[in-house]
Amino acid sequence: MASTKMMHLGAFALASGHHVAGWRLPGAQAGSENLELLKHIAMTAERGKFDLFFLADALNTSPTMHPSMVVRLEPLTLLSVLSTVTSRIGLAATASTTYSEPYNLARLFASLDHLSGGRAAWNIVAGAFPAAAANFSLKEHPEHSERYRIAAEFVEVAKGLWNSWEDDAVVMDKDSGVYVDAAKMHVLDHHGAHFNVKGPLNISRPPQGYPVFIQAGASDTGRDLAASVAEIVFAVLQDLDTAKAFADDLRGRVRKFGRNVDHLKIMPGVCPIVGESEKDARAKLAELGARADAATSLRVLSERMGHDLSAFDLDAPMPQLPPSGMMQGHAVTLAALAARDGLTLRELRDFTSAAMGHRLLLGTPEQIADGLEEWFVAGAADGFNVMPPWFPGALDDFVDHVVPVLQKRGLFRTEYEGTTLRDHLGLPRPAHPAAAVAATNAAE
Amino acid sequence: MASTKMMHLGAFALASGHHVAGWRLPGAQAGSENLELLKHIAMTAERGKFDLFFLADALNTSPTMHPSMVVRLEPLTLLSVLSTVTSRIGLAATASTTYSEPYNLARLFASLDHLSGGRAAWNIVAGAFPAAAANFSLKEHPEHSERYRIAAEFVEVAKGLWNSWEDDAVVMDKDSGVYVDAAKMHVLDHHGAHFNVKGPLNISRPPQGYPVFIQAGASDTGRDLAASVAEIVFAVLQDLDTAKAFADDLRGRVRKFGRNVDHLKIMPGVCPIVGESEKDARAKLAELGARADAATSLRVLSERMGHDLSAFDLDAPMPQLPPSGMMQGHAVTLAALAARDGLTLRELRDFTSAAMGHRLLLGTPEQIADGLEEWFVAGAADGFNVMPPWFPGALDDFVDHVVPVLQKRGLFRTEYEGTTLRDHLGLPRPAHPAAAVAATNAAE
Ligand SMILES: Cc1cc2nc3c(=O)[nH]c(=O)nc-3n(C[C@H](O)[C@H](O)[C@H](O)COP(=O)(O)O)c2cc1C
Numbered sequence: 001m002a003s004t005k006m007m008h009l010g011a012f013a014l015a016s017g018h019h020v021a022g023w024r025l026p027g028a029q030a031g032s033e034n035l036e037l038l039k040h041i042a043m044t045a046e047r048g049k050f051d052l053f054f055l056a057d058a059l060n061t062s063p064t065m066h067p068s069m070v071v072r073l074e075p076l077t078l079l080s081v082l083s084t085v086t087s088r089i090g091l092a093a094t095a096s097t098t099y100s101e102p103y104n105l106a107r108l109f110a111s112l113d114h115l116s117g118g119r120a121a122w123n124i125v126a127g128a129f130p131a132a133a134a135n136f137s138l139k140e141h142p143e144h145s146e147r148y149r150i151a152a153e154f155v156e157v158a159k160g161l162w163n164s165w166e167d168d169a170v171v172m173d174k175d176s177g178v179y180v181d182a183a184k185m186h187v188l189d190h191h192g193a194h195f196n197v198k199g200p201l202n203i204s205r206p207p208q209g210y211p212v213f214i215q216a217g218a219s220d221t222g223r224d225l226a227a228s229v230a231e232i233v234f235a236v237l238q239d240l241d242t243a244k245a246f247a248d249d250l251r252g253r254v255r256k257f258g259r260n261v262d263h264l265k266i267m268p269g270v271c272p273i274v275g276e277s278e279k280d281a282r283a284k285l286a287e288l289g290a291r292a293d294a295a296t297s298l299r300v301l302s303e304r305m306g307h308d309l310s311a312f313d314l315d316a317p318m319p320q321l322p323p324s325g326m327m328q329g330h331a332v333t334l335a336a337l338a339a340r341d342g343l344t345l346r347e348l349r350d351f352t353s354a355a356m357g358h359r360l361l362l363g364t365p366e367q368i369a370d371g372l373e374e375w376f377v378a379g380a381a382d383g384f385n386v387m388p389p390w391f392p393g394a395l396d397d398f399v400d401h402v403v404p405v406l407q408k409r410g411l412f413r414t415e416y417e418g419t420t421l422r423d424h425l426g427l428p429r430p431a432h433p434a435a436a437v438a439a440t441n442a443a444e
Numbered sequence: 445m446a447s448t449k450m451m452h453l454g455a456f457a458l459a460s461g462h463h464v465a466g467w468r469l470p471g472a473q474a475g476s477e478n479l480e481l482l483k484h485i486a487m488t489a490e491r492g493k494f495d496l497f498f499l500a501d502a503l504n505t506s507p508t509m510h511p512s513m514v515v516r517l518e519p520l521t522l523l524s525v526l527s528t529v530t531s532r533i534g535l536a537a538t539a540s541t542t543y544s545e546p547y548n549l550a551r552l553f554a555s556l557d558h559l560s561g562g563r564a565a566w567n568i569v570a571g572a573f574p575a576a577a578a579n580f581s582l583k584e585h586p587e588h589s590e591r592y593r594i595a596a597e598f599v600e601v602a603k604g605l606w607n608s609w610e611d612d613a614v615v616m617d618k619d620s621g622v623y624v625d626a627a628k629m630h631v632l633d634h635h636g637a638h639f640n641v642k643g644p645l646n647i648s649r650p651p652q653g654y655p656v657f658i659q660a661g662a663s664d665t666g667r668d669l670a671a672s673v674a675e676i677v678f679a680v681l682q683d684l685d686t687a688k689a690f691a692d693d694l695r696g697r698v699r700k701f702g703r704n705v706d707h708l709k710i711m712p713g714v715c716p717i718v719g720e721s722e723k724d725a726r727a728k729l730a731e732l733g734a735r736a737d738a739a740t741s742l743r744v745l746s747e748r749m750g751h752d753l754s755a756f757d758l759d760a761p762m763p764q765l766p767p768s769g770m771m772q773g774h775a776v777t778l779a780a781l782a783a784r785d786g787l788t789l790r791e792l793r794d795f796t797s798a799a800m801g802h803r804l805l806l807g808t809p810e811q812i813a814d815g816l817e818e819w820f821v822a823g824a825a826d827g828f829n830v831m832p833p834w835f836p837g838a839l840d841d842f843v844d845h846v847v848p849v850l851q852k853r854g855l856f857r858t859e860y861e862g863t864t865l866r867d868h869l870g871l872p873r874p875a876h877p878a879a880a881v882a883a884t885n886a887a888e
């Protein structure tokens with residue numbers, strides 16, 4: 001382990017770019033189904049020594065959605081393929097607790113963790129998009145607090161399933177003929193408000209014990225779930241004071257749950273545009289803005305605010321809207337920004353088209369490194385999810401020009417020290433409950 | 445396309461071997477979680493020009509299950525990885541219609557088909573193992589006919605979801621800014637007895653249109669589902685007459701459904717043991733038998749018969765049992781075999797331990813090729829699912845010694861002619877319904 005604390009970096013791979021018009025730039029490649037591009041992104045992020053490669057998800061679509069989300073490869077199968085062209089970088093998939101079965105999902109993540117040699121992470125989402133309900137034979141998207149109750153129970157069940165077999169349960173001893181040690185198998189027998197799951201899971205314990213848990217909820221309930229289980233928190237934050245307050249609040253909750261604050265890494269999103277000068281970077285942003293489709297941009301903002309904004313006056317100040325129960329992380333941050341800067345709906349729409357509400361960092365590699373360092377040193381962030389506005393250029397620029405500056409300043413690793421994602425993040429591998437009991441007994 | 449009809453071959457990958465003791469042989473490697481072994485199997489099968497690599501599945505486990513099934517990598521993530529070390533062979537996963545959601549499963553298979561360049565196949569099972577119910581918050585495994593009604597509706601929904609986007613719907617035209625052509629998107633809006641699924645699916649149409657459909661039900665209902673949708677039927681058959689009758693029955697049903705009989709490939713399982721002589725092969729079988737665990741073998745037979753046999757007298761004749769509604773393919777075949785040869789329960793148990801009821805072919809490469817040719821020429825089979833009793837040796841033997849004999853006889857391809865699994869099988873790519881309508885209009 002490095003003695004000085006290092007920043008963590010994730011590469012957020014909306015592969016048609018985070019800017020709604022990113023795919024239209026002359027040098028850009030498009031497509032969340034473009035496997036060669038996705039391989040390039042993962043390999044470039046690994047070349048840049050990033051902690052993880054991160055895929056968003058949704059269980060619905062529409063032609064006016066963000067281009068990166070309309071059609072796309074399924075995250076767990078895609079990450080399985082990407083595990084073969086990388087060897088160190090973590091592989092994070094977003095998956096919903098509202099629209100899947102714990103047995104199926106626990107199994108998929110365990111399999112990815114095995115296939116990748118301990119590099120899987122799960123972004124636990126309660127499912128932000130109500131339109132998914134109609135794809136899953138449900139009349140209605142469960143309401144906010146119910147979604148979070150389901151999510152909390154789902155995670156408990158998944159953990160229990162990953163503990164079905166102790167780490168050394170699979171013996172495969174040819175001489176004795178013992179294939180598995182039945183005494184090291186544990187039947188979960190979970191009976192809860194939302195799930196009844198007996199177990200055991202039909203796959204052995206993941207190399208990391210559990211995949212790394214990521215969470216991005218920003219409401220009070222969401223923060224509590226994050227504080228109780230998450231190891232990475234993904235957030236949408238615009239200014240340092242708010243970010244610091246968010247981090248302090250979250251760390252306070254982590255302590256309340258009796259956890260070690262070092263085991264929670266707060267990683268807000270940042271959208272970097274590297275230029276030869278700040279002016280050059282601003283010109284690139286303007287070039288992107290000129291290509292943005294207004295309807296798509298407004299839909300992205302509507303989705304993030306949780307309200308359909310198509311009937312509002314674009315040139316009036318951004319309307320005040322009641323909380324929607326959808327994506328509070330974005331909604332609160334964007335509303336605060338509009339209020340702070342007195343933005344019209346049109347101005348907020350155009351801002352959101354660049355990075356969906358995430359912090360924009362424009363300028364020279366040094367300026368971008370300054371922006372990251374400032375938040376890191378202030379304790380507002382343990383790292384960042386880097387959201388390149390287009391691919392592959394904007395990520396290549398970050399890896400080739402910003403990462404070396406961070407490394408020179410001693411803020412970021414120059415080489416991986418371990419092989420699993422838990423290693424990169426300095427997170428402990430959760431012991432199997434039976435092993436934990438055995439250790440306590442031995443100590444007594 | 446070759447002018448003479450060729451046999452099709454699948455490599456059935458129960459990676460600890462099909463024989464319950466396969467993993468215990470000195471040269472054997474064990475483990476359905478052994479990625480290097482699984483890669484070797486897939487690559488060897490591709491070297492042998494096999495049509496497909498095939499994974500079974502179950503959604504429950506137990507330490508006394510068949511060793512190959514106790515703990516194992518999840519099929520769709522595993523096949524995604526195997527798609528990277530192969531380029532032609534089809535990749536088939538078994539997946540249940542009783543314990544998954546059509547939106548999630550259709551998406552996973554579409555993704556695998558994209559990642560593999562059109563090589564995915566889905567073995568549609570209604571879920572043979574009642575123990576799965578307790579892992580999915582269900583009080584009871586739905587009964588036989590209900591499972592098949594769910595399966596039939598599930599497949600219709602999945603097809604509809606795969607048709608969400610016409611083949612050329614994703615435009616990504618930088619100049620006009622059109623990302624997808626909304627006119628080529630189709631909303632399914634399915635409302636049925638078991639599922640309500642709106643769509644569209646969030647992934648573009650699979651390269652093969654749909655993955656290749658496999659089915660292995662043997663009951664009357666199962667055969668009808670196979671005849672209406674399957675393109676490969678996987679069967680457990682012991683003698684030529686029964687196999688011919690099965691094939692004739694199935695082809696009759698295919699015609700009744702108005703389908704082309706050439707679009708259904710009947711591929712019974714065969715378990716080959718290649719030796720320098722028949723005696724040598726029999727000695728290998730005896731060596732395996734000596735290592736078989738009696739309890740595991742009896743559990744495998746119980747599972748296949750759909751009845752717990754542990755209380756019966758091992759040395760009395762195999763008891764007559766009522767149909768169980770579990771795996772009729774195996775139950776009927778094994779019961780008939782016991783009756784024909786007057787087997788005791790112990791004898792049937794030992795027979796089943798070798799290949800779970802599938803046909804054993806023992807002897808020289810020529811003898812094994814004879815056994816395959818006989819059924820193929822008689823029209824009892826369009827090909828075979830090869831179930832090596834241990835890995836990697838028994839598959840290596842088949843590829844190195846039996847495949848060349850089949851090739852010399854003109855019964856099996858010497859090179860792949862196409863790139864997709866549909867190409868290998870000579871199956872048409874299903875046109876998108878809208879394209880089919882357009883073609884009809886143009887012809888009028
Ligand atoms: C930065 C960020 C990224 C998110 N990514 C996804 C996503 O990919 N898919 C999804 O369904 N929800 C996503 N969400 C939604 C949250 O996980 C959460 O379900 C939602 O914000 C509602 O919780 P809250 O009210 O606590 O914020 C994201 C939220 C944030 C803040």
Ligand SMILES: Cc1cc2nc3c(=O)[nH]c(=O)nc-3n(C[C@H](O)[C@H](O)[C@H](O)COP(=O)(O)O)c2cc1C
Pocket residue numbers: 499500501502538540568569570571572573659660661662663664665666667678679680713769770771772773774
């Ligand atoms: C050769 C063969 C292989 C099968 N493989 C599986 C499997 O891997 N997983 C599963 O759940 N069911 C499997 N089945 C079960 C069938 O797909 C089907 O659900 C079951 O046999 C009940 O249908 P039936 O009564 O029509 O035979 C298999 C059946 C046969 C005959």
